[in-house]
Amino acid sequence: MGRILLGCIIGKAPSQMVACYRVLLDFIHISQYPSHDKDSLGYLQAALDEYHANKHYLIDLGIRNHFNIPKLHSMQHYAECIWNFGTTDNYNTEMFECFHIDYAKEGWRATNFRDELPQMTQWLSHQKKVAMFETYLKNYHWTEVEREQEEQDALESETCPGVGLAISKKPASPSQPLSSIVSKHRCPSFLHHLRVYLNRLLPRGEAISCTQLPHAHLPFNQLDVWHTFKFSLDTLGNNVDGQKGIDLVRAKPGKGRGDVGDGRFGVIVVAQSDEAESTGLQDMKVGRLKVIFRLPDSIPSMMDDATAWPKEHLAYVEWLTLSKQPGQDHNMYSVTKAIVQPTDIVPGDIVSLSTIHQSCHLIPYLDPKLKLGTTGLPAGSLPMFWTYVTVFFLTIGLVNLLIRCFGS
Numbered sequence: 001m002g003r004i005l006l007g008c009i010i011g012k013a014p015s016q017m018v019a020c021y022r023v024l025l026d027f028i029h030i031s032q033y034p035s036h037d038k039d040s041l042g043y044l045q046a047a048l049d050e051y052h053a054n055k056h057y058l059i060d061l062g063i064r065n066h067f068n069i070p071k072l073h074s075m076q077h078y079a080e081c082i083w084n085f086g087t088t089d090n091y092n093t094e095m096f097e098c099f100h101i102d103y104a105k106e107g108w109r110a111t112n113f114r115d116e117l118p119q120m121t122q123w124l125s126h127q128k129k130v131a132m133f134e135t136y137l138k139n140y141h142w143t144e145v146e147r148e149q150e151e152q153d154a155l156e157s158e159t160c161p162g163v164g165l166a167i168s169k170k171p172a173s174p175s176q177p178l179s180s181i182v183s184k185h186r187c188p189s190f191l192h193h194l195r196v197y198l199n200r201l202l203p204r205g206e207a208i209s210c211t212q213l214p215h216a217h218l219p220f221n222q223l224d225v226w227h228t229f230k231f232s233l234d235t236l237g238n239n240v241d242g243q244k245g246i247d248l249v250r251a252k253p254g255k256g257r258g259d260v261g262d263g264r265f266g267v268i269v270v271a272q273s274d275e276a277e278s279t280g281l282q283d284m285k286v287g288r289l290k291v292i293f294r295l296p297d298s299i300p301s302m303m304d305d306a307t308a309w310p311k312e313h314l315a316y317v318e319w320l321t322l323s324k325q326p327g328q329d330h331n332m333y334s335v336t337k338a339i340v341q342p343t344d345i346v347p348g349d350i351v352s353l354s355t356i357h358q359s360c361h362l363i364p365y366l367d368p369k370l371k372l373g374t375t376g377l378p379a380g381s382l383p384m385f386w387t388y389v390t391v392f393f394l395t396i397g398l399v400n401l402l403i404r405c406f407g408s
Contacts, residue, residue, distance in 0.1 A: 004361075006330060015329040017061070020054035022330055023047045031078050034089040041079050048075055102127075164232035165353060167313060171224035171294075172252075178221055184253035185263065187290040189346040190316050194218065197350035201309070214343075226292040226313065227252040231358060249359045251289045251315070265290055267360040270317060270351055284357065286335060287317035292353065313353040318346050 006022055013021075026047040033040055058064050082088065107120035182190050195216050199207050208216060231247035254263040265288050272283045294313050323334040338347040 007332075010330055010332070014057070014061075016054050016057040018329045020051060020057065023050040023054070027051065027075060027078075031082075031088055034087055036082055036087055041083060044082075045079050048079075051075075165229060165313075166232060167226055167229040167292075167353070172227040173225040175222045176225045178218070178223065181223065181225060181291060181293075185251065185265070185290050186253075187316060187318065187346075187348075188344075189318075189348055190291060191218070192345055193316060193348050193350055197314075220296050223293045223295070226294075229292060229313070229353065247359050249289060249356070251292050267320070268317065269357040269360060271355050271357050281322065281333070285319060286322050286360070287319040287348070289315055289356075290318055290348075291316040310352075315351055315353050315356060316348060317351055318348040 006018070006025055009018060009021060024047075027044060030040060030044045030047065055067055059066070078088070103124060104120075107123050108116060110123045111119040176184075178191060182188060192214065195213050195218065198218070199213060199216070202208075228248060228250050231249070249266040249268060250264045251266065252264045268287060268289050269281075270285050270287060272285055292313060292315050295310060297309075297311075319338045321336045321338050326333045340346055
């Protein structure tokens with residue numbers, strides 16, 4: 001729900017109301033971090049202060065008469081409680097049901113149902129002592145080698161959060177003709193960018209000029225195509241909650257008549273260099289994933305050195321244009337469709353699948369001044385609103401940064 005809640009009111013509500021809802025979502029998201037420090041708690045307090053600075057606007061509009069709500073009041077104590085007692089991950093209103101099972105139901109079943117309270121207390125004491133003894137035995141038999149390996153794994157996880165890619169061994173559409181890929185995936189400039197990519201792989205002195213490139217012959221006419229792949233992301237790089245998030249990205253053609261339909265083509269963030277930010281947009285580009293493929297194992301007509309031919313999975317991406325600054329109230333970036341070149345070439349590129357940082361989420365957006373008729377807007381012209389999901393929040397299913405988009 002957090003992915004779309006803020007996007008639903010952009011353009012429909014006053015700026016102060018948008019800011020109030022934004023900082024509330026920020027507070028909810030930051031409070032669920034599985035790991036905190038002084039900086040993150042400072043962000044939490046800043047979000048709370050901004051909420052108090054804008055909440056009066058909801059009273060002025062008559063939406064609420066007051067904010068004497070227990071859950072909203074409890075926000076005052078989050079930062080202090082996290083500092084004193086630890087993070088709030090895995091905390092919800094159902095946690096006491098587990099205590100009820102352990103402390104009441106299981107203890108009751110262990111009694112003879114007569115004078116049960118002392119028996120339940122004694123049973124619970126025994127259970128805790130057994131658990132403590134099991135922990136002692138585990139640590140006692142833990143060898144020094146295992147201890148050093150555990151410390152090394154923790155260090156590597158802390159300094160270099162792992163990002164794993166999972167893709168099926170067999171392609172979803174093997175040996176697809178190039179013409180079929182262009183039509184099914186609706187990517188008219190795919191062959192052009194494929195020629196550019198292959199031309200970059202040629203040894204120095206053998207690459208052809210840009211004027212000759214459109215007429216260059218491709219040494220193959222079929223490619224193996226995949227439709228989906230997954231990210232496996234560590235939680236803040238420290239495995240505090242022992243869980244990993246999964247981010248699914250699709251480049252799947254539609255199932256319409258003649259295999260031509262809308263399809264599902266995910267919006268992604270691609271790192272342009274090793275210096276790209278892990279949670280920001282520096283050295284990042286945004287685009288729509290159109291094709292996931294892999295080149296043939298060998299192409300002797302293109303190059304003699306087979307080891308120079310990339311064996312990894314590749315992706316064809318059509319770029320979008322990202323604004324330089326986010327919106328003042330909602331902190332979202334505007335994104336427009338890239339301008340098509342005079343030669344009718346859609347801006348795009350062939351990139352390694354490993355450079356794709358994460359996926360994005362699209363949210364419909366309409367200008368409040370726009371008046372729609374009974375038939376609505378033409379296909380493909382609907383302005384869109386998309387959200388940028390960071391590695392940190394993805395593992396707990398939350399949104400950190402929302403990006404505004406006016407292109408389909």
